[in-house]
Amino acid sequence: MKTANEPIIQIRNVYKYFKNDIQALRGVSLDIFPGEVVMIIGPSGSGKSTLLRSINRLEKIDDGDIIVDGLSVTHHEDINALRLEVGMVFQQFNLFPHLSVLENVVLAQRIVRKRSAEEAETKALALLDKVGIYEKASAYPLQLSGGQQQRVAIARALAMDPKIMLFDEPTSALDPEMIQEVLEVMVQMAKEGMTMVVVSHEMGFARSAADRCVLMDSGRIVEEAPRDELFTNPKEERTKQFLSKIL
């Protein structure tokens, strides 16, 4: 069983306050194991993004610790090494609009991983092929549909060979007919054994790929359940309440 190993992400009693006295995280603890797919659900403002962003230190935590594959987010020296292990996919894609699709996937490989142009391009084209965007390699991001852009963003993150992938509502900005093509790529990654932390309310993804679901509310974890049980058989009243709103 996967859970027999050491966790690859250890989130220990994490607190995060924003300047306006908002307590975004209030004592969150969670272990995530290699190859595991953890889904985080919860109402807007409950701290899901903040938790995800704390894992690769886009947000600095105020108390507690997060250890990613032995590297702590509270140790400044580790931060670029840590970020190399963690890929991130955003709700708004955040592709670089001044670069072609191919260049988007090549850029960080060249300047961060220091790969040769040839090596980086071969890798980029292989990944674009995998997410089904090979034909658009020389197009520019703004010429693509949302679903295509998000798949490029996934390829861009994968090109750095991360051990962990974080997804912050990857399908929330998409038109309904494009959600499936992105989820398919994510399910495929899950099958290949990628460790994934996914903030999303896509029931279908929970059913086909999640190992565990976590419900957050007001900066805390309210309930955890294996597979899609959180959706199908919630225990806490708060979870039932929340699900009745989104399902």
Add this chain to the structure above:
Amino acid sequence: MSNKTKNDASELIAGKIAKLPQAGELSAIDAWWGLVAVVFLGIILLVSLYPDPYARILSFVQDGVIVTILVTISTFLLTMVLGLICGLGRVSKNKFVYGLTSVYVEVIRGIPLLVQLLVWYFAFPAIVVRIGAALNFRPFQQYLANPIMMAIIGISICYAAYMAEIVRAGIESLPVGQMEAARSLGMTKAQAMRTVILPQAYRTIMPTIGNEFISLLKDSSLVSVVAVADLTRRGREFMSTTFMPIETWLMIALLYLLMTLISARIAKIVENKTKLEK
């Protein structure tokens, strides 16, 4: 694989072709070049129909045109470099760097350019001489300001303060997600700035930079008060020996107009070339 790569190459070429100006844009460009042609023809006509005084004026002030162009271009290059550095300072998280560049920007923007030029040309050398006297240091005591040098430094330092704000606005106009995406790929802040933020900011501020260049070209006429023999000063010299104010200043005005119109056209071309692909 190789077949796919070939497809890729032809798509790249197709992309380049798509980048050429569309029919509409092209005719707009032509119309504006037409205005340039009209002004140019006007000057030619004046010179050939009335060689006295217009040909005389033109040959008298031609070295002034060179000086004006020289001052404008070298000032522009310095302004870009200094403005970029200070613009980065204005978005820096480092309190000292931010404070220093902010004070610079606020102070410089609160003093008229003409006064700044007078400070650089008259006050600055006087200070150097005094310091030289106090320290008994000969090279300082005999310091003489080079007018063109002082003019270029003075305008650059002034324009860079405005350029810094343009650069800052350009950087801040980008979505924060751009920096976050770059950082989460493991880039350092400097790498993200260089490869992701600045190339995009540059495209956004390109039209403003073009306008700054034209303002600079016009404001370069202020250097005539600090003994630089630019187009304006040469015009004044010609007028004071010939007493032909109408003809002199008509010619000078047309020459400036020609230069600013050409600059505007070039700026537009550069701007179109750097537009984001949509």
